[in-house]
Amino acid sequence: MPRIVIIGAGYAGIAAATALESIAQVIVIEPKPYFFHNVGAVRACVDASFINKCIVPLDKLFKKPAQNKVVQARVAAVHKDKVVLEKAPESTEGLSDILSTNDNEISITFDYLLIATGSTYNAPFKSDFNSAQEVTQNLEKVAARIKESQKILLIGGGPVAVETAGEIRHMYADKEISIVTSSAELVPGPFNPKVRAKLNPIIAAANINVKYNTKTTSIPATLDEQLSKQRVELSDGTSMDVDMALVCIGATPGSSRLHFELGDNASVKNERHLIKVTGTMQVEGFENIFAAGDSTTADEYKVSFLGDLQAKVAAKNIAKLIAKNNKPLEVYKAPGSQRAIFITFGPKLGAGLFPFGNFAAGSTLVPMIKGKDMFAGRFWATAGYPKMP
Numbered sequence: 001m002p003r004i005v006i007i008g009a010g011y012a013g014i015a016a017a018t019a020l021e022s023i024a025q026v027i028v029i030e031p032k033p034y035f036f037h038n039v040g041a042v043r044a045c046v047d048a049s050f051i052n053k054c055i056v057p058l059d060k061l062f063k064k065p066a067q068n069k070v071v072q073a074r075v076a077a078v079h080k081d082k083v084v085l086e087k088a089p090e091s092t093e094g095l096s097d098i099l100s101t102n103d104n105e106i107s108i109t110f111d112y113l114l115i116a117t118g119s120t121y122n123a124p125f126k127s128d129f130n131s132a133q134e135v136t137q138n139l140e141k142v143a144a145r146i147k148e149s150q151k152i153l154l155i156g157g158g159p160v161a162v163e164t165a166g167e168i169r170h171m172y173a174d175k176e177i178s179i180v181t182s183s184a185e186l187v188p189g190p191f192n193p194k195v196r197a198k199l200n201p202i203i204a205a206a207n208i209n210v211k212y213n214t215k216t217t218s219i220p221a222t223l224d225e226q227l228s229k230q231r232v233e234l235s236d237g238t239s240m241d242v243d244m245a246l247v248c249i250g251a252t253p254g255s256s257r258l259h260f261e262l263g264d265n266a267s268v269k270n271e272r273h274l275i276k277v278t279g280t281m282q283v284e285g286f287e288n289i290f291a292a293g294d295s296t297t298a299d300e301y302k303v304s305f306l307g308d309l310q311a312k313v314a315a316k317n318i319a320k321l322i323a324k325n326n327k328p329l330e331v332y333k334a335p336g337s338q339r340a341i342f343i344t345f346g347p348k349l350g351a352g353l354f355p356f357g358n359f360a361a362g363s364t365l366v367p368m369i370k371g372k373d374m375f376a377g378r379f380w381a382t383a384g385y386p387k388m389p
């Protein structure tokens with residue numbers, strides 16, 4: 001039976017793993033014993049009762065656990081036919097046929113590889129921690145600090161800042177919430193202006209103080225610095241005294257820490273450390289190595305639902321190559337001509353745009369589709385848990 005190795009159990013990784021587990025041996029390599037549903041982190045960092053909904057165990061990911069495995073480890077390097085682990089997995093139980101140890105190097109060979117190493121983001125919004133306990137403690141710390149703070153600054157004006165502002169306002173009517181953004185509008189980017197037209201009045205009614213075209217002169221470097229009382233200096237020469245300043249900017253591709261040993265074709269990453277993929281989601285120059293999600297050059301606009309679609313195309317193409325039926329490989333195309341987006345403003349408000357048509361949704365549909373559970377239930381189901389805790 002062919003072996004497919006998937007690096008990373010994020011949105012793209014788990015979509016491909018579940019799509020492929022019946023046709024091959026699938027080995028997912030992920031440092032954490034859980035999938036972190038970071039889309040829900042904007043709520044979990046305000047409402048601590050939501051934290052456990054964002055930490056989805058990986059123990060039931062596969063229907064055939066004797067054949068398919070989740071290996072708790074980090075990949076250090078990718079070769080043409082194997083991946084080398086940074087160190088031994090947390091547990092090697094049931095992995096003796098899978099792990100190869102040579103010259104102090106622990107590796108796993110593959111017939112097909114999918115690289116789904118995603119991106120990292122400032123704590124508390126994404127988890128780069130090994131234990132669920134640590135990520136829980138961080139989110140609890142932020143929620144407690146938000147509760148005791150009166151003046152809260154969110155640095156950045158994209159969906160993360162706006163959604164966090166909405167969650168804070170939903171829980172606390174009286175806090176002074178400010179957003180500082182270097183852009184001329186909130187949620188800048190390739191979205192239909194109808195989304196902003198629906199979102200802006202919601203933000204105005206919620207009494208959020210937005211400073212446009214302004215940068216902070218420095219960015220808190222650690223979570224503790226974010227949670228400290230501080231004077232924030234701004235590029236317009238003014239300053240703000242706040243009780244905390246959450247950094248809502250700065251995704252970095254997970255592939256930036258991944259080393260490639262792919263012979264002469266070593267230039268698999270572009271200058272931004274994104275893995276260069278073709279339309280079939282194959283890494284340029286390789287038939288059996290695929291990549292999907294935030295760590296690739298596919299789609300400038302990095303979101304989980306596009307990573308999921310890219311991974312499903314990669315999975316279909318791996319299945320075609322395994323079947324050796326010479327059918328042409330599928331080419332990935334982002335759905336619709338519009339950039340779909342659903343931005344919540346707490347559980348009861350929001351704005352969005354569907355990928356098809358030209359229909360902007362508001363505070364009736366967005367809470368029904370996303371706001372009620374931030375899509376968490378869907379990912380518990382994908383990971384083999386029909387009911388979320």
Ligand SMILES: Cc1cc2nc3c(=O)[nH]c(=O)nc-3n(C[C@H](O)[C@H](O)[C@H](O)COP(=O)(O)OP(=O)(O)OC[C@H]3O[C@@H](n4cnc5c(N)ncnc54)[C@H](O)[C@@H]3O)c2cc1C
Nearest residue numbers: 008010011012074075117118119254293294302303304305
């Ligand atoms: C706060 C926040 C809110 C967001 N909200 C939305 C939203 O509402 N809708 C939306 O569509 N998108 C949203 N996004 C974007 C979305 O989270 C990303 O696009 C998504 O996480 C990308 O999925 P991925 O599978 O590519 O990577 P990730 O989810 O980043 O997963 C990558 C996985 O790979 C693992 N990994 C990395 N390196 C290695 C290695 N060397 N070895 C082994 N494993 C490794 C990581 O531990 C991680 O588990 C949001 C992002 C943030 C930060």
